Amino acid sequence: MDLKSLKQKISTLKSESSALINSSNDKGSLEKTYKSYLGKSGEVNLLLKSLGSLPQEKRKEAGMLLNQLKSDIDNSYKDKTSELSKAENELRLGNQKIDISLPSTSRTDGSVHPVTQTINEISDFFESMGFGIESGPETETDYYNFEALNVPEDHPAKDMHDTFYLKESGLLRTHTSPVQIRTMENKNPPHRIICPGKVFRKDSDLTHTPMFHQIEGLVVEEGASFAQLKGLLNDFLEDFFGREVELRFRPSYFPFTEPSAEADIKWDKSWLEVLGCGMVHPNVLEMVGVDAKKYSGFAFGLGVERMAMLKYDIPDLRLFFENDYRFLKQF
């Protein structure tokens, strides 16, 4: 063999091997092809063995050419191997595909009663304003429910509350105002408190249940003013409904506040009563020993169910105490 025909042979082998390697579809045939060139009795090895038949001065060049061929085939082989591995891997993962639309294992939470939720929402606002949350007993005495709140025995104002009386003694509180009295008795002013809780009135029809929830608030500070009361309630209602509200104050009557007011909000073009409020009556301050010359105060009260009905568009008050899961789950 002369150098020329060797060079031709190398060129043929190079193109032939490259085509064969690239056309291999699996690792088995690739391996076979590889060995047919670079195996012990592969074509390249056979050529290496035949180098001796070349003249001495040509052997070096022929050796270099053959080594180049060897490394070319090697590289194509390695490239093809990794290409095939990648494809194999893709095929394997592809077969592991799951149905991602199947239901997850996340557990559905329960629900907080809308009354509690509304109390929490309202409390959050007042807590951010520096109000503490106070509570008191649901069974009360006439003194805390009426007398200390400037409602004397037999006063027509008592008719505003249809009171449940207890057989042994006492009554069920008709408002959470007794908590204000208890707080003022036990702590010194200034005060900023809200009192959420259950209240009871002997009333049962479409718009009344014998038990409902109230939140009352009290501020007793130096310089507490009606202007602040108006501002606070406006801020509160906008926070609660999450939008600007049109609010109107008009005079009303509560024995424990003077001046007294009722706050209405504009709802679907008409005015709707949402809050009772006023400046704490000096008699009330006097009865709990707060210096009315130094401190003034204001108070307000609202019905929790009523606020929740407005906010969440709940049509019937009685839904709150039926506890039907189709109602509760919505909140």
Added chain:
Amino acid sequence: MQFSRNWLKDFIDLTISTEEICSQLTMAGVEVDGYDSFNSKITGKDSIIKLDITPNRGDCFSVYGVARELAVINNLKLKHPKFKSIESSFKEDLRIKVCKEAPIYVGRSIKNINLKTKTLPLVAERLALSDQKLIDPVVDITNYILLELGQPLHAFDRDKLEGNINVRKAKEDENLILLDDQEINLSPDCLVISDEKKSIALAGIMGGKNTCVTANTKSIFLESAFFKPSVIRGRARRFGFQTDASIRFERGVDYKIQELAVEKASEILHETVGGEFGVIQESKLIKELPKTRKVSLDLDRANKILGTNITSIKAKKYLKGLGMNPKGSSRKLDLTSPSWRYDIEIEADLIEELARLEGYDSLPTVSLEPKLKIKSESKEKAISASLVSEGFSEVINYSFISEDDEIVFGESKKMVEVENPISQNMRYMRSSLFPGLINTFIHNLNNGLESQKLFEIGSVFGHKKSKKPSERTRISGLIYGDVSPIHWLDKPRKVNFYDAKGIIEKIVSSFDVAINFDPKSSDFFHPGISSTIYNDSKEIGLLGALSPNISGKLGLKEDVFLFSLDIEELKTKTLQKFTKFSKFPSTQRDLAFVVDKDITSHELSALIKSKGGKDLNNLDLFDVYEGKGVDDGKKSIAISLTWQSSKGTLLDSDIDKVVEKIVNSVKKELDGDLRN
């Protein structure tokens, strides 16, 4: 109260619309329920205005009173009620004796009246518009005057009176049959009108049957009196009713209009039923009349409280309009309360008047400055959050329950009973939250909810030694059905005792309280599947399966589990500070013991803990087994133990010694053997 808008024209020249009138009254504190417009055959275009008058504004309980309020608001002149005096033709021979509770009594006899006549059309129309039934001309006219002036009148049949009139306290156990035929039993704090033989009216509230005007009445005696609010208040309510007269007297009637009312009534009576009019008889105790109250107003303080800047000229104008006769220096005004206003007593009342006339809406508004307040975490909120994350729904039930429920579930020996319940099944204050939870559960079960997790946080009531009821705040819950909603990855399982126990432990874990369970139970629980929860020796809760006797009656297919804890016994945790953890490896051993069936897992694990040494830091019970391979009457309990020291790596040989000690103790104290 409701009335015809055109009636107002008798006292005030108003040109504004009814809508505007209603809006003005509302914004002045005289609440308007609404108005209806219509055409009157007598007065033309008219409206019925409906008012909802607050207890402080008795002065607005008449057409004249409302006109007076509107006159002040609109700065108009108020026309005083006009009347043509009817001359008397005979002397009154009845004497009237008053008392301090009734300091004015004006009476007039009218003889030979003709009751066959008809009530005047305008009077009849106005009464009808005020929703007053027409009865007879005399009663109609007294009702008319009451609506117009706010002064209740009463007409007695003159011929049924026996001797002089005496206004006095009722006698003990005195009885009186009222106009509406009801017989009432009086007590000495009630005021009656009597003649020399009998009581003839419950003063200021209702007349008696014995002297009432009938179709045969020929002569009447007209009463126009002033009774003090304190002697009327609550009296009618005590007998379960109210009257137009009592509503007005208990709020306070103008004590200067009694004679006017008689004159005005006489004029209309004369025109309607005719007759001969006697001399107007008046009896008064001047000293006992309500005092004109003097009230001072510090204008600076008023402006401070309202956040306003009302000048003294303006304040004087407002207060003069209200009939309060303001006097004094520019910053400090002295006022007198008018005879028709019983709600003007102190400075705050005057501040309200200023605010009212200024208009609440035009008073300034300022935001309250927030203050920093360190929040204290609510126990109820924490409990609720952990239960909701476990899939529980919060319910709120009435605090009232039925006697039956209270007897079955009541935990208090002495029940708290409502004196005036709304219905028989709401007669008691609950001493347990369980009945409410069970009722809610049944309601939802009937609506197709087969698995439920419910809880309620609320007060329970009971009597201890004192008469005053005691209250405790409690968390109670109920679980029923599948432990979790069906899922394609899970095998369904029904809830059991240990789920309920787990909830208790979860709640307790966020508080600083150690609990232990004792198999002592309540009657409404299954005797073998229930427990009392203790903190030391104090009972703080319950849990268990509802007694099959009860659940069977309810037709339940599965066991219902109930639990409860007293929230007051759950002490809030103090701040948790970091504790160092060991960096050395831990050693684990699994041991299974075969013990008598009666030995509780608690007994076994307590013994192991006591013998496991100071480095035993975890104990997990991972299997309980009875059956093949374990002798009858025995069970196998498998426990995984973990030791770890903070000082170094523990040697196997040391652990072996501890395990041997545990095995020996279990043998000796519980007669238990290590299972092979």
